[in-house]
Amino acid sequence: MEESKADKMARERAQAALDKLAEAEKEKAKKPKVNPKAK
Amino acid sequence: MSKSVTKAQLFHMGGTPVGMDFPGAENFYYVDNNGSDNNDGSSWDSAKATIQAAITLSNATIDWSTTPDRYNVIYIAPGVYAENLTPAYYCHLVGTGIRGTDTMAEIHPATGSCITGTFLGTHLYNLWLEVNTAVPCLDIGICNNSLIEFCTFTNGAAVAATAVDTDNCTHLTMRYCSVESGQSTGMAYGLYHRGGDEKYAHNCRIHDNVIHCTTAGIWIQDTCTASQYTAWNNLIARPTKGIDDNNGTSYLYNNYITATSDAIEHANSATQCIGNHVINNATGAVEASGTD
Numbered sequence: 001m002e003e004s005k006a007d008k009m010a011r012e013r014a015q016a017a018l019d020k021l022a023e024a025e026k027e028k029a030k031k032p033k034v035n036p037k038a039k
Numbered sequence: 040m041s042k043s044v045t046k047a048q049l050f051h052m053g054g055t056p057v058g059m060d061f062p063g064a065e066n067f068y069y070v071d072n073n074g075s076d077n078n079d080g081s082s083w084d085s086a087k088a089t090i091q092a093a094i095t096l097s098n099a100t101i102d103w104s105t106t107p108d109r110y111n112v113i114y115i116a117p118g119v120y121a122e123n124l125t126p127a128y129y130c131h132l133v134g135t136g137i138r139g140t141d142t143m144a145e146i147h148p149a150t151g152s153c154i155t156g157t158f159l160g161t162h163l164y165n166l167w168l169e170v171n172t173a174v175p176c177l178d179i180g181i182c183n184n185s186l187i188e189f190c191t192f193t194n195g196a197a198v199a200a201t202a203v204d205t206d207n208c209t210h211l212t213m214r215y216c217s218v219e220s221g222q223s224t225g226m227a228y229g230l231y232h233r234g235g236d237e238k239y240a241h242n243c244r245i246h247d248n249v250i251h252c253t254t255a256g257i258w259i260q261d262t263c264t265a266s267q268y269t270a271w272n273n274l275i276a277r278p279t280k281g282i283d284d285n286n287g288t289s290y291l292y293n294n295y296i297t298a299t300s301d302a303i304e305h306a307n308s309a310t311q312c313i314g315n316h317v318i319n320n321a322t323g324a325v326e327a328s329g330t331d
Contacts, residue, residue: 006098010128010159013103014183018207022237025264 061131065109066100068093070144071116083116090120090146094127101129110160115144123148129160136165138191138217143167147195152178158185158211165189171196175204175231182208191217192226199227199253206233209241218250227254229275234263234286245270252278256296261285270294280304281317291315 067081070093074086080093087093090113097111107129117136124146134144145167146153153168155178168176168190176192182205192202202218205211218229229250232240240263250256256275259265268289275281281296287306293314296302302317
């Protein structure tokens with residue numbers, strides 16, 4: 001079945017949200033883990 | 040003095056018979072399998088006959104330059120709808136029957152899934168979703184910000200079907216749903232979250248569901264990051280594995296599970312599974328913690 005305009009827009013918009021999540025997860029992984037008790 | 044109301048009035052007075060109304064919604068559409076797709080779908084008296092016809096109307100109203108702040112509503116009268124649907128976006132899809140066999144709005148295609156495609160602002164409420172082949176009732180590729188509640192998932196033939204299958208998912212809530220079967224082969228999976236490179240079941244909320252199945256109630260692939268995925272108060276009976284999180288990132292609280300092998304399989308159960316009540320068939324053990 002051919003993808004309708006609404007189906008295409010929805011897929012791209014939902015994928016964009018997940019791409020943003022993936023980017024945030026990568027940034028989080030880059031940050032050094034800080035031990036708050038360390039002096 | 041008594042006052043009778045018409046069917047249309049009943050649905051407009053305080054919402055549907057199951058108590059769901061949407062006073063802030065944008066557009067309302069009506070589906071009744073006694074209606075006609077030549078109707079405009081704007082009332083019960085001019086209802087569409089098929090759900091897909093109403094979904095097409097609803098999706099056509101979306102202004103894709105922004106995110107809608109008022110969703111559409113599609114009310115569906117009780118009856119069997121033999122349709123393979125594509126999803127409605129930013130829309131409440133509401134069945135108006137009462138839970139039971141042949142008393143709900145039943146999406147029941149001859150073959151294939153009930154709904155296939157992206158879920159985006161998709162709300163399913165009080166629907167009976169039945170498949171005759173070994174496929175997911177809801178074959179969701181990508182999912183963002185969607186809610187499935189008070190729905191029943193089942194198989195109409197002795198096939199190992201799945202209730203909900205996702206490829207890549209964030210902010211899915213599934214609550215107060217039933218996964219059940221009247222067949223000699225039960226439903227295989229409740230929720231099946233697939234993985235891969237940068238694939239997620241992120242921030243899902245899975246709670247208060249009753250899941251009768253044979254393979255796993257909730258299954259998360261090892262490459263599916265289930266960050267902040269939280270499942271609680273689910274009753275799961277009696278698959279091989281109750282909740283099988285192969286990624287070890289979900290949080291599991293207070294689920295009641297009977298399984299024929301492992302009630303919970305989770306790499307980080309010591310820190311992320313709290314207060315689950317489990318019976319493992321192999322040992323007959325009843326444990327207060329989430330480990331097995």
